[in-house]
Amino acid sequence: MGSLCSRIDHPAEGLPPVNRALPVVRLRVPTDEDAVAWHRVFDHPDVMEFHGGRSAELSFYEELTARQRRHDAEHGFCLWTMLDESGRVIGFTGAQPWPQEWGPRGEIEIGWRLGREHWGKGYVTAAARMTLERVRAAGVSGVVAMVNARNARSIAVTRRLGMSLAEVFTTPVSQQEAHCYRLEW
Secondary structure, eight states: OOOSEEOOSSOOTTSOOOSSOOOOEEEEOOOHHHHHHHHHHTOSHHHHTTTTSSOOOHHHHHHHHHHHHHHHHHHSOOEEEEEOTTSOEEEEEEEEEOOSSSSSTTSEEEEEEEOGGGTTSSHHHHHHHHHHHHHHHTTOOEEEEEEETTOHHHHHHHHHTTOEEEEEEEOTTTOOEEEEEEEEO
16 A cells, blocks of 8 residues: 555646644554554544434444454545644545445445544645545545545535535435535546
8 A cells, every 4th residue: 555654735637725734644454453542532422413413332333443454455545544744643534335225326435533632734635635535546446435425524514625515315214314425536
């Protein structure tokens, strides 16, 4: 997979510019230890607001990190662990096939989750741009991002990535509005 460390000071080809320099962020395939770090970093009600409202058990993250290692080995992309400039785990970003029976079935979805103390610093935008470069290099021709209609922060990230609102869905279980943003290259 090439270098896992990059600084994004100017946008990737075809992506809109950012008004400020983005922070240094590294991505790595998740390790066993990252399950514990994700569990700790995401243990905040604000972080989990659009993901069921409460923290998942450690076993959920253990299974998730193991699945990501397999997915990266098979497809060249996954949900990567996001590290700040000091090497501290601050969240994840990456891509996966859309897992639900509703929505953009069969498409590759990019996503992110960031620890609360790191919000508003540009980490997600920097890491999501790296994700776009990596999935493009893996041969993916476009991505979607499914975002809760009330999640203004994630909607702003989709716009910074150059994504456009493509469809609106009502989630079957919670009956909430979900926006499907799309980017093709």
